[in-house]
Amino acid sequence: MDRLRTALALGAAALLLAGCGGSDDGAGGGSTPTGSRGSAVSAQRCEDNEGAGKITYVTGFQYQASASILDPIAAKALGYFDDVCLDVAIQPGTGETAQNAQLVAAGTAQISSIAGNGDVLVNVANGVDVQAVAMFGHVPVATLMTKPDITDLKQLEGTTLGQKGALPVTIEAMLRANGVDLSKVKQVVVGYDPTVLVRGQVQSLTGYKSNEPLTLAAKGEKITEWNPEDYGVPGSMATTIVNPAFLAAHRSAVEDFLRAQLKAYAYCEDHAAECVADAAKLSQAGYDSEHNVQVWQTETKLVDGSLPSGQVLGQIDDASVRTEGDFLVQQRQIDAVPDLSKVVVPDLVPSLYADGQLVWPVP
Structure with missing residues (x-):
């Protein structure tokens, strides 16, 4: 079980820092807040949301330009949270997704991004009390890279595979599905410089599509x-978790947090460079803005391209979570799938839509 947590956490850390914001003129100089306090909600709902107090949102890793990180940053910069009377503090995560889950379970943070449904299930199986309310990508984000001369994964037997501390469970499943004897593959821990592959220091390298x-x-x-989903391996990316007690006491605040986030997601799809500009301001370390625009565009393509027919963006459903849970049991990452009725809140995100369109302002 520790192997999955490590793999997912290091996967998040593998991505570079990023940022977000937006202005209508497309100049890329950062966002200009729009609307006014409470402009998107009734006076009563505004009062209810203000009653939730400060909401701390922990990102998956720093201010990288990933789904469920860039969009909440944009929602704050664009004033969308203010429009629904929410006081949101965005806290950069360290990349340790188990830590994010523990912060939310303890109530130190109320909402957080986490790598995917699998990470939620592993944490819950380990006794961490969180609930999943949203999920953006219905596809594994992990990939295995080789030079073009590798045309069959069986060719990796007798070679060296570079990974970030643990072989992602989805990559392991893909290799086994292709008949690879992992005992014949030497695994070494490498850093985040992917040129080790093209320099021939390793013959295959785990990484992340974005x-x-x-x-x-x-x-x-x-x-x-080489992508796990091409071999029937299930996975997900950018799941949102909440503190169960906070959700029970302040459901409208959680709804409107996600509503503002989803609105910002759509904005950033059209204004990627502008959105990256705001997160860049938050970063304490240098990063490549051009690269992070590509990160965002790659991840939104994965999210949009994997959205099941009949579902809305952000929707999480029991069936897909159970599929991942059964897979984790098969891979011996967890002993049993937790009671999903206590883990997944499938009706929350669909309630934010009407006829397939995000409802804004709130009636």
Whole structure:
């Protein structure tokens, strides 16, 4: 079970820092808040939301330009949280998703991004009390990179595979599905420089679709990506978790947090560079804004492209979570799938929509 937590946490850390914001003129200089306090809600709902107090939201990793990080930053910068009378503090996560879950369970934070449904299930199976209310991508974000001369994964037997501290469970399942004897593959821990692959220091390298392949492409390097979903391996990305007691006491605040986030997500799809500009201001370390625009565009493509027919953006459903849970049991990451009726809140996000459109302002 520790292996999955480590893999997911390091996966988040593999991505570079990013940022967000927006202005209608497309100049990329940061967002200009719009509307006014409570402009999107009734006076009573405004009062109810203000009663929730300060909401601390922990990102998956710093201010990277990923789904469920860039969009909440944008919602704050654009004034969407203010429009629904929410006082939101965005706290950068360290990349340790188990820590995020523990912060939310303890009530130190009320809402957080976490790597995916699998990470939620592992934490809950370990006794961490959180609930999942939203999920953006219905696809694993992990990938395995090789040089183009590898045309069959069986060729990796007798070679060296680079990973970030643990082999992601989705990558392991993909390799086993292709008949790879992992005892014949030497695994070494590498850093976050993907050029170790093209320099021949490793013959395969685990990474994330929205990060390392972009870096190598920018350098003109050609690689092959081997993706778990192409071999029937389930996965997800950008799940939102909440403190159960907070949700029970302040459901309208959680609804309107997600409502503002989803509105900002749509804005950032059209204004990626502007949104990256605001998160860049929050970062305490240098980052490549151009790269992070590509990170955002890659992740939103994954999110939009994996959205099941008949579902709305952000919707989480019991069936897909159970599929991942059964997979984790099969891979011996958890002993049993937790009671999903206590873990997943499937009706929250759909309630934010009418006829497939996000409701804004709130009636």
